[in-house]
Amino acid sequence: MGNFSFLSFVFIVFFSCSTFTLTGAYDPLDPNGNITIKWDIVSWTGDGYNAVVTLYNFQKYRHIQAPGWQLGWTWAKKEVIWNMAGGQATEQGDCSKYKVSLPHCCKKDPTIVDMMPGIPFNQQTTNCCKGGVLSSWVQDPSTAISSFQITVGASGTTNKTVRVPKNFTLKAPGPGYTCGPGKIVTPSKLITQDGRRVTQVLMTWNVTCMYSQFLSQRTPTCCVSLSSFYNDTIISCPTCSCGCQNNASHPGSCVEANNPYLASVVSPAHSNKNSIVPPLVQCTSHMCPVRIHWHVKTNYKEYWRVKVTITNFNYRMNYSGWNLVVQHPNFDNLTEVFSFSYQPITPYSNINDTAMLWGVKFYNDMLMQAGPYGNVQSELLFQKDKSTFTFEKGWAFPRRIYFNGDNCVMPPPDSYPWLPNVSPRPNFSVLTITLTLLSALAFLYTHA
Template identity: 75%
Template sequence: MGFFSSPSSRFFSDSLNQAVLVAFLISCTFFASSEAYDALDPNGNITIRWDIMSWTPDGYVATVTIFNFQKYRHIQAPGWSLGWTWAKKEVIWSMLGGQTTEQGDCSRFKGNTPHCCKKTPTVVDLLPGTPYNQQIANCCKGGVISSFVQDPTNAAAAFQLSVGAAGTSNKTVRLPKNFTLKAPGPGYTCGPAKIVRPTKFTTQDKRRTTQALMTWNVTCTYSQFLAQRTPSCCVSLSSFYNDTIVSCPTCACGCQNNATQPGGCVDPNSPHLASVVSGSGRNNINPLVQCTSHMCPVRVHWHVKVNYKEYWRVKVTITNFNYNMNYSQWNLVIQHPNFDNLTQSFSFNYNFLTPYASINDTAMMWGLKFYNDLLMQAGPSGNVQSELLFRKDASTFTFEKGWAFPRRIYFNGDNCVMPPPDAYPWLPNGGFQQGLSRASLVVSLLLPLVLLYRQY
């Protein structure tokens, strides 16, 4: 006895597969923004290295270095702040390349007054233009640290401190506890300090190597879920083959609610706009956004622009709706299966990321220096744009079923909210939309059966 497949059974099977695919895509859309593990940068972290360079009569002199090993997440203005809790009654006598935000109560000291006597000091970077006798290498950048891919030479910061009332040997020194890193807001969780092999240093002539007397490391990891309650960016889509412009999802980053949150957004046509913006403070970590349906500080628009014989072209536009922030050294990470054939980016720098070894479907982009590396606050100049030229691969290229649109987009390391797949612009023949309609029909037919099965 043989088996046969009728057209209706094939339709049922195909539609069921499409329904499962749609459910999977929707689940990815809802849960991607809250994940702490970053699939595109699984090993990214910020490592704080504490090197004791010399002993003093009552403590030691140490160099503290902050290394940003994240591929695309950087620390922007107003910069980082590093805190910890002393294990004993340590004080900071002096500092180079950084300063504590508070001195604390130093009344027990007669004569020389320490730089900081707080049990829980907080250190910030010095500003550019600091006198040379107060600087060390990798300091004094206002707390800004570049991402590792974008600018590896500026992906570290450092300061030096002289610690008193501490141990004077490897056996008597006690490691600080409860490290905290704000960059500049929350989001980073730091582990305990761990003693490691002493750091080795090579002289400029490379003929001599020295080493620290003692070294410990602290590793801090980022979670977008901890950084903010709502997403910070969203994505809109359009194409040349469909007149539909798919906007960012409504309330993607919050909703307008003047009843409970008066002044939560700014009307761009308000006659008092200038006074509101000037009084809010530039580079404030709390966004002051333009009133929109999505309420996101940043929107990324992906437009499928032209279809050539051997190439296809996309226009990418980043718009800033935040009146409180100029995004310096911004970056964009896009995942799309055709990035292995990216031929040219006309106004952005780019570099390929390979989070999955041989699969090259992710690229990082950032602005050209002195041209568009600064994304201005909301207003006429609050956007940057570029066009991307892709070579077609005949075995994979298609405009059907939303293939031409990105899978993920990150802005400054944060995952942006994507529109639901069933809203994507589709070809005039309606191939993608028809598949979704069939899938919806199958789900509606199967749901009563599933509920009935569960009762028994």
């Protein structure tokens, strides 16, 4: 019985670890990346408090695009939201027990969204009103923060009577983030605009949310194709990288590029940026919404050049603020990047083999939906390191590529374009040459 209990314990521990591994959110390229939610109580009211809630996107290259984040939780007691600025609850809930003035939200589990740009100033607050869009920390730290103010009632009016909400959830805009419990931390300190006075809030708790691609979407969202100047073969994305064509059982899962009914399928109703609509991709062998093509373009004496093209096959999605993360050993000798912004990502301080690329603002930071404008491209110029550089065995191609933080499907390594076969050099020994000459002289002597 004792052995059985021990084995059962080992199995439970192993199963728990395996489950954590599958759904875990650890990213080796961004080990400290997370979204931190800070809840600062700044003043007490008659039946509750006023608070400022701030979302910090500390992820290097993963951002939140339209239709934006949705933050939810479950109240610990019977709290209500009296007023909000810079954000709003998606539902009011049942407020029938209030006779004089109605709260903003009476739901036990409210869901909060950001306000849209252009709302009246008296409804705004600092770092609000971006439609829920958060930039990644590397691309633009100033727009990687979102905030709203909230007035909570029926909650208690002291540090000992207030309870931290439970079951925090973050959708950005779909599932993908797992949030830990709220933890009471040292109260935040605020500095006045003139920098001469520091004030302290009454109470602060933090919530940390981590991203998991497995939770976000069970299937990949992008794939990689390869080509080179020294080989005519174009290595396409692996078949069914993100799914397979299944129009027989699921009509409308994809559409041909030259289909006359394409305009009717992509209706104006699907262009609403505030709603989540299923992707409609162009019919391809890989069925991915996004393809990244890496082309080894030119070879110089001291340099070599690569062309990178990102193509959008999704007819219902514009990718705003997109970014690309590429791993390749020659990034420590990157000389110039054309028409993209660039910053190295070095999770291991002495190894510079990972680059983050993104569009130039107001130029190509928007990857348009599938069609004639649905692609962006750039070229990278590398200096050759004679100790490592080679075109052999696929060395010139990337090891891994991420698009908007999601790992893209790579072709199998044995399919990479290799250098063309070279005819072997003739290998004649001195003995062979000598015997040949002697045979020729003997032949001439006997026939003289």
